[in-house]
Amino acid sequence: MTARQKRIALINDVTGFGRCSVTVQLPLISAMRIQACPLPTAILSVHTGFPKHYLDDYTAHMRPYMENWTENGLDFDAILTGFLGSEEQIEVVLDAVHRFKGRDTLIIVDPVMGDNGRLYSSYTPALCAKMRQLLPHADVVTPNLTEACQLLDLPYPADGEVTENELLVMAKRLAAMGPQDVIITGLHAGNCVRTYLYEAGVGSSFDNVKIGRDRSGSGDIFAAIVAASLVRGISLSEGAKCAAAFIGHCLSFAEELDLPWNYGLPFEEFMGELTKL
Numbered sequence: 001m002t003a004r005q006k007r008i009a010l011i012n013d014v015t016g017f018g019r020c021s022v023t024v025q026l027p028l029i030s031a032m033r034i035q036a037c038p039l040p041t042a043i044l045s046v047h048t049g050f051p052k053h054y055l056d057d058y059t060a061h062m063r064p065y066m067e068n069w070t071e072n073g074l075d076f077d078a079i080l081t082g083f084l085g086s087e088e089q090i091e092v093v094l095d096a097v098h099r100f101k102g103r104d105t106l107i108i109v110d111p112v113m114g115d116n117g118r119l120y121s122s123y124t125p126a127l128c129a130k131m132r133q134l135l136p137h138a139d140v141v142t143p144n145l146t147e148a149c150q151l152l153d154l155p156y157p158a159d160g161e162v163t164e165n166e167l168l169v170m171a172k173r174l175a176a177m178g179p180q181d182v183i184i185t186g187l188h189a190g191n192c193v194r195t196y197l198y199e200a201g202v203g204s205s206f207d208n209v210k211i212g213r214d215r216s217g218s219g220d221i222f223a224a225i226v227a228a229s230l231v232r233g234i235s236l237s238e239g240a241k242c243a244a245a246f247i248g249h250c251l252s253f254a255e256e257l258d259l260p261w262n263y264g265l266p267f268e269e270f271m272g273e274l275t276k277l
């Protein structure tokens with residue numbers, strides 16, 4: 001049988017400016033020699049981290065779009081979900097999983113909902129609650145601390161500080177909701193950023209030196225590189241470390257360029273690194 005290239009369906013928004021979602025995930029996944037196939041959830045002029053944005057909700061188009069993928073007999077090695085704009089869209093994602101999940105298809109849920117203890121402007125508590133319905137179908141979930149607290153209905157810790165033991169308890173609870181593996185990203189750890197991994201029942205963490213400030217799009221880049229790594233057969237911890245290192249290089253360059261935080265990460269200069277993975 002002829003080998004075919006691997007492919008990932010990206011259920012995420014297409015944002016024209018601000019380097020997030022499909023416009024960063026697609027080029028990075030392509031650099032890792034995997035075909036990226038977007039199923040758009042919304043089209044935005046700029047992301048919601050800008051004071052004004054234009055958002056065209058794509059919900060009504062998603063079902064006929066998927067129907068056509070089904071008619072064309074498409075299947076995927078992974079499905080990566082990101083920014084979802086309405087409760088109805090979560091139903092559509094569940095339908096997509098039902099249609100396109102084969103025996104070996106990985107489902108990676110990046111529950112994009114908020115950061116630093118606050119929800120993004122388009123996220124209602126009802127939408128966050130609905131997001132929990134994706135977890136039973138996920139193999140891997142990649143929340144930041146804000147999103148992990150939302151999914152578990154826990155208050156966000158006042159200073160954003162959590163112990164390893166608290167992280168283990170949170171990760172176990174998230175895993176009990178469905179995914180085998182959990183990554184909690186972007187944890188404050190002094191002058192470092194900690195990433196917590198819960199892989200097949202075992203918790204661990206690694207630190208990276210904190211570079212500059214939080215910038216939009218880091219989570220999308222992280223999820224894309226982890227998803228593409230898993231599809232390439234690279235382990236979760238190795239993929240997560242590669243993603244964090246890549247983000248670090250982009251962040252240093254963003255500081256050098258003195259980019260506004262909401263312009264995202266200037267990843268274009270570093271894509272060559274991913275072609276070697």
Ligand SMILES: Nc1ncnc2c1ncn2[C@@H]1O[C@H](COP(=O)(O)OP(=O)(O)O)[C@@H](O)[C@H]1O
Pocket residue numbers: 114115143144184185186187193194195208209210211212213214215216217218219220222243244247248251
């Ligand atoms: N300022 C930073 N310095 C170094 N690494 C960072 C920084 N911000 C993010 N990262 C890396 O990117 C990963 C994802 O970032 P995070 O901020 O959690 O994403 P999100 O956009 O989902 O909140 C982190 O786990 C960390 O490895």
Ligand SMILES: Cc1ncc(COP(=O)(O)O)c(C=O)c1O
Pocket residue numbers: 013015020021044046047048049083112120215216217218219220221
């Ligand atoms: C439309 C949209 N997509 C995706 C994101 C996710 O960005 P991040 O990767 O920083 O979580 C945001 C955050 O503002 C957004 O507004």
